Amino acid sequence: MGRDLAHLSDEALVALVARADDAALAELYDRFGRVAYGLALRVVRDPGLAEDAVQESFLAVWRSAGRFVAERAKASTWILTLVHRRAVDIVRREQPRRADPLDTAPVATAETTEEEAWLRLRRTRVQEALGQLPDKQREAIELAYYGGFTQSELADRLGEPLGTIKSRMFVGLARLRELLVEPGLEEKQWNAQEFTS
């Protein structure tokens, strides 16, 4: 008891989780549980289902942490990838006819703590990047990611050819990545990945 995990990196915590360290999982939850819940709630738009998505995702982290260790991805990316996938699975199962997710996005809570200020800053940055995309690219990405719509559902919904949707998603997400990841870092990572693949 009382072991201080706060100084460890996210990736080091995942390595401990791979060795069945439940305190490390608790620390990861303390770092990302809130963002995970916010994302799940945005997608499934039901508090109970959002809890299910977060619970299943952290159990998946617990079971598959051993396979993460060798990878170059950030732990936070990995965790949110798991959360998003579970949330999308749930929303497709539970709500075959979805309302427009952009109309019903949850309202931000009053944010006072330091953690909340940091989350708000990060959110502003992403929203600014999204704002730099052409409207139709942004729409395709937001409806896919936050709404859980597949490409063909989007093509039907927007009355556009499937190829157009595919293209918008690719170009938009590539641009978003350029905007959100520091250029120097980006170059280094791409090069490193070429050697390890």
Added chain:
Amino acid sequence: MERTGIHELSAAYALDALDPADEQVFEEHLSRCAECREHVAAFHEAAAELGHATPAPAPPPQLRDRILSRVRAQRGANSAPLRPRWAFRATAAAAAVAASAALGLGLWAASLRSQVGDRGQVIALAGAQGSLAVDPDGRATLIVAGLEPAPIDKTYEAWVIEDGKATAAGLFKGGGNPTAVRLTRRVQDGAVVAVTLERAGGVDQPQSDPLFTTREPL
């Protein structure tokens, strides 16, 4: 960035926005295309940024307790040794499977795994390094490390074996690191999945011994 044809699907894959049929095709492609694996990793990073952009109300405090108590319960269960209940011949395995293949399961494989969900199963293979992931509805993905590409006039063929009967469950070429294949048939309790090497185009019934199988029935 290559963005023509199937490569273009890497963005939608990272957004979890592929239709099921496209997803199956793309995952198979991903097992062979290093460039797409890079793109998916990069796109997952961008998508995770979107995940950070949602308003984040605090989750109910009991969620943390529930997750941790489930994890502690699972840890108890995991320490029990698995009992191999099925022995299947794996004669030609050594010829087809590289001895020391590293399991390069990437971020995309984690997302495969997450599809299996809480009630799914992951079963190790006998005769090869890898596993079969089965979701609660019986949809199964086979992941094998170090599987050499099938010779030009041959194909790998997956089989679902139930009650002593083998049913064809898909053809694949191998050669990925790892190779990931979504089976075309669902897998029920008690079934075993096996892979044989057959003539190109596939066959209705296995004509050769299995190269590898699931270690035990579902």
